[in-house]
Amino acid sequence: MVLQRMQTETETTALIYCRVSTTQQKTQGSGLESQEHRCRQYAENKGYHVEMVFPDDASGGGDFMNRPGMRAMLAYLDAQKGKPYTIVFDDLKRMARDTEFHFKLRREFAERGATIECLNFNFENSAEGKFIETVIAAQGELEREQNRRQVKQKMIARVEKGYWVFHAPVGLKYATDRVHGKFLVPDEPIAEYLREALNGYADGRFRSQAEVQRYLESCAKFPKDLPNGKIRAWKITKILRNPLYAGYVQAKLWDVPLRRGHHEALISFATHERILHNLDAGARPAARKDYNPDFPLRGHVLCSSCGKAMTGAWSKGCRRHYAYYRCVTRGCSLQSKSVPRAKLEDAFEDVLKSLQPTTQLFGLIKAMFKDAWDKRLEQTHAEQDRWRVELKAVNGKIEDLLDRIVEARSDSVISAYESRIEKLEREKIRLAEKAGAPLPNEARFEECIELSLKVLSRPWEIYKNGSYAVRQTVLRLVFSKPLTYSHEGVYGTVETTLPFKVLGGINNEKCEMVL
Missing domain, CATH: 3.90.1750.20 (Putative Large Serine Recombinase; Chain B, Domain 2)
Known part of the structure; x- marks a missing residue:
């Protein structure tokens, strides 16, 4: 019994360290499991008691302090201060594939009273043993640097061929x-x-x-x-x-x-x-974050007195809440004078309905669109020819600048040339995309005209039945400027966008159509 207790007290306690270079090797391979299995067999054959296993799935770039598992093991040794441990590695290269950090790690273990053993290498304190250990550590560093160089070269070549090689962005x-x-x-x-x-x-x-x-x-x-x-x-x-x-x-x-x-x-x-x-170009005014679908005209209707945008809010009465639009501009003669929401929005309904063209105009409208489409198509053909000429000129400028870089001796001049070439390359891409863009066909025209006529023919219906976002879109498509509202219940001169101006002009002139 005494002999068994003495054997237990003198039993060597071991810690196992396993490492693979990437998380992918951890999840898709069996590197960590196989290393641990071999280390446990080694410890069992030596009669060691394995107390903990510390795995890592990061290379650390040669620096062992960049590996969470290694830091955890050193912290564990610090917490068990005074207790002797033997650190078991599967291979010498699992320690640190960097000569400097290899011997630094050796010192870290020595300061904590831990010894190290490796399945594939026998550590010796002789001059020959230290020399061989140095050579193997340097070889590991060489292989790491060579692998890094090869991976980088392959990645550069891949990007040069038009492929992304880094983490995929969202989407x-x-x-x-x-x-x-x-x-x-x-x-x-x-x-x-x-x-x-x-x-x-x-x-x-x-x-x-x-x-x-x-x-x-x-x-x-x-x-x-x-x-x-x-x-x-x-x-x-x-x-x-x-x-x-x-x-x-x-x-x-x-x-x-x-x-x-x-x-x-x-x-x-x-x-x-x-x-x-x-x-x-800098920041542009953002839409209100605290938008309220109960007041879709907020920000689109101006006060007739001060010309500032009116706001909308609910007011609490003695029995229920009431919806009002009001001007809150300081110093305005109409400040805080409320307009019932129903009154202001009913008047807006009349304005929007008045912009809806009659059904007799639609034949002419479609003919106008077709004529404009054909003219735009001819213009695009001419523009593509012009873009091809410009593209050729840009290529010439780039070649000229490359020749100048070869002859240049000043770093500042070369840098200026390279900056200019970068801008020209972006211009080249833009022109090439425009010059090579396919022209729309007749089916595309029918698709566009259908959507356009839908907005032009029924602006009020779309506004009335749409969501808050749809209503905001209709307001931007129909009106070029916000509407001005007076407390007498009358809207001022309405400024519409070009399509509605054209339709209004045709309607006012009472043009006759041949159908």
Whole structure:
């Protein structure tokens, strides 16, 4: 019994450390399990008692302190101060594939009274043993640097060929294809939300990044990054500036300029350029965050006295609440004088109904649209020829600047040339996209005319039956400026958009049509 207790007291206690370089190797392979299995067999054959196993799935770039498992093991040794341990590694390269950090880790273990053993290497304190250990550690560092270089070279070549090689951004995901291999494809329905957000910001439907943010936050399936269902503002900016959504790839850190990618674009490059222009132009006034569907005309109707936008709110009476529009501008003669919502909106109904053209005009309207379509088509043909000429001129400028870079000796001059070439490359992409864009056919005309006639023929019906967002869209499509309302119940001169102005002019002149 005494002998058994003495054997137990002298039994060596071991800690096992296992490491693979990536999480993918951990989830899709069996590297950690096989390392642990071999280390446990080694410890069993040696008669060691395995107390803990510390796994890692990160390379750490050679620095062992960048690995959570290694930091946890060193902290465990500190917590068990004074207790001798033997650290078991499957292979010497699992310690640190960097000569400096290899011996630094040796010192860390020595300071904690721990010894190390390796299945594939016998540590010796002799000069020859230290030399061999140094050589093997240096070889591990060499292999790591060579692998890093090879991976980087392959990634650069992949980007140069038009493929994205980094983490897929939101709205895109990786798929495998027989021709392209691993490449990006739209991740629906998130991609559809992004199309709406990007196009909306480009054409002004979303007037600020805050509106884009609120729209994406309202999409139930769009990924949120905060527990309260919100999206960080900097992520919206990153989405808006990302050329991947326009079908282009680049790697500035590797000096790979913008180029056409093989993945499907969510928006055109021209749309991407408009987005960048809107971002660089500065902030635009955003729609109210506290919008109220009970008052759809708030912000679209001005006070006749001060010309400022009227607001709307509910007022509490003795028995129930009442809806009013009012001007709240300080110093206005009509400040806080309320107008019943029904009175103001009934008068607006009359205005919108008066803009609805008669059915007799629609034959002429369609003919006008067809004539305008044909003229625009002819103009587009001419513009495409002009864009091809401009594209050729841009290519000539780029070649000229490249020749100048070869002859230049000043770094500042070379940098200026490179900056100019980068701008010309973006101009080249824009012109190439325009020059190569397919022209719309007759079916496209019928589709567009149907949507246009629907808005022109029934603005009031669309407004009355639409949601708050639809109503706001109708107001922007019909009226070029906000309406002015007086407390006598009369709207001032109505400023409409061009299509309704044309229809109004035709209607006032009582033009006769040949049907």
